[in-house]
Amino acid sequence: MTIDLQSPSVTTRQRAQNTDYRHVPADSQVRTPTPVWWQTCALRDPLIDRALALPFAGNSAPNVKTRERGLIKLLDWLEDQPGSNWQQRWLASGAEExxxxxxQIPMQWLVARDRARNYDPIDLVCGMIPLLGGQVIRPxxxxxxxxxxxxxxxxxRRVNDAEGFAALEAHCEATARHGVHxxxxxxxxxTWIMIRKGGLIRDITIGDCVELQDAIGEHQRNGQHGKHLYYALLAETGVFGAGAxxxxxxxxxxxxxxPAELIDRHQIACLPIRDLLVDYLTDRTVDVDYVTLEDMTxxxxxxxxxxxxxxxxxxSSLRLNTQTAAAWKERVSVVPARGNQPPRPRVNVHIVFNTVRAFYQDLARWAADDxxxxxxxxxxxxIRDNDTPPTSRPVAGARPTWISAPALCCRCCPP
Structure with missing residues (x-):
């Protein structure tokens, strides 16, 4: 079975056709995996010498022997597949699917040739370390x-752009991102992007990240699709260039x-607050639909x-004194006169109050994590409890999706 390296799966392709990634810069589109590169065209003996010489962790004599034994089994099996290089043989084998x-496929091949051993599964996994680390194949x-x-x-990561990964680790420390998981x-x-596309960390594009997110949404169901720290690290360390x-x-x-375009409709003068609102709303997009996002904005x-x-x-500060806060709440509770319409009470003012309350509470909670x-x-x-009627306050199991915390004053609020 031959798999087209250039063609994404139907689901991913359909999603790409239905999605307008308008903010991906023209020079940061998805990199198409090249069908041929020098490592995958290497001859067998030089390939083995180079792959086994890479400085992997756990280079004790038994580990090295297991990796060598597994690599030889994999190469023997791949050599029996059609293709002019190792990548083509890997694709033709059907193992990727x-x-x-x-x-199972290389083990069946070993059984058919009376070479099967009970430790084959371990050998094959260990043999995949130099095969991937040496960029011989790109699944x-x-x-x-x-x-x-x-x-x-x-x-x-130990043998491919180790300096680049060390720089990302250092950036995590410098920005207080200490969560190990x-x-x-x-x-x-x-690492997935680098294995799939080749190159170094600095070669990764925004389009590559978008493509990976599509793949994660399609192939993983572990609730981690919305985790985008990897993109933030790449952006903050300048991989995508200025203006990304x-x-x-x-x-x-x-x-x-x-969110930036939505916020900029209102021509906010204080740039730091404008940027804060953009960042906050951007983080909330994973939890709310677009109509709700517009209402929040x-x-x-x-x-x-x-x-x-x-x-x-x-x-320029979110820290409002009592008089300023009270005057604002009084103003926002009334819809100003327009044309022939006189001023009138704002019937949904509790939604505005709850949105502002959630904003302050989210900032307090997120500050503990980042x-x-x-x-x-x-x-x-x-916003205080008596600013909203009890029936409008979110309760467990019945709160609107755009309220991220119970309608109680956050712990930073004075009594």
Whole structure:
């Protein structure tokens, strides 16, 4: 069975056709995997010498012997497949389509030649370390994302752009991203791209990240599709160049206005607050639909902050004194006169209050997880319990999707 290296799966292709990634710069589109590269065209003996000489972890004599034995078994099997290079033989073998069960095909080949041993599964997995680390083959995302042994990915990082990965680790430390699981997941996603596309970290494009997210959504069901730390690390370390979107969610809004475009409708004067609102709304896009996002933008950008700027020119802090907060709540509770229509009470003012309350609470909670990014914005919430009727406050199991926390004052609020 031959698999077309250039063609994505039907689901991914259909999703790409239905999605308008308007914010992917023209020079940052998806890289098409090249069908031929020098490692996959290497002759067998030089390939073995080079692959086994790579500085993998665990280079004890038994480990090296197991890797060598497994690599030889894999190359023997691949040599028996049609194709003029190792990648073509890998694709022709059909093993890629089996995902985690890929070992069944080379094991069947070994059985048919009376070479089977009870330790073949371990040998084959260990033999895949130099095969991937040496960039001899480049499996597709369907295979990579269903691959269980994460040590294959960590071994790849040891021998491919180790300096680049070390720089990303250092950036995590410098930006107080200490979560071991999140960091490992981010590095694994970058590793997937490099295994699939080749090259170094600096060669990764925004389009590559978008393509990976499509693949994760299609092939993984572990609830981790919305984790975009890997993109943030690449953007913050300059991989995408100046002017690139700072958040992957902003890139992936399909055919709709980005949070930045929605906020900029309201011409907010304070640039730091404008950027904060863009970042906040961008992070919330994973939880809300587009209509709700527009409502949140109007509540926070127009009815809350723009109103404050109009009545307090030069304001630049979310920390509002009692008089400022009370005056704003009084103003926003009334729809101004328009034409022949007199002023009237704003019937949905509780939605505005709840949106502002959730904004302050989210900042307080997120600051605990990512203080470098959010802690400077933590401030007492101007909304109190008596500002909204009890029936409008979100309760467990019945709160609107756009409210991310219970309608209680956050712990940073004064009593």
């Amino acid at each position: 089996l995902g985690v069960d890929w070992k 597709n995302y369907r295979w990579l994302l269903r691959l269980s042994p994460s040590h294959l990915l960590s071994q790849f 999140d960091r490992a997941q981010a590095l694994n996603r970058i 979107p700072t958040r992957l969610k902003a890139v992936m809004l399909p055919g709709q206005r980005s 109007r509540s926070l950008g127009l009815l809350f902050w723009k109103d404050l700027e109009q009545h307090h020119p030069g304001i 203080p470098a990014r959010w802690s400077r914005w933590v401030a007492p919430c101007p």
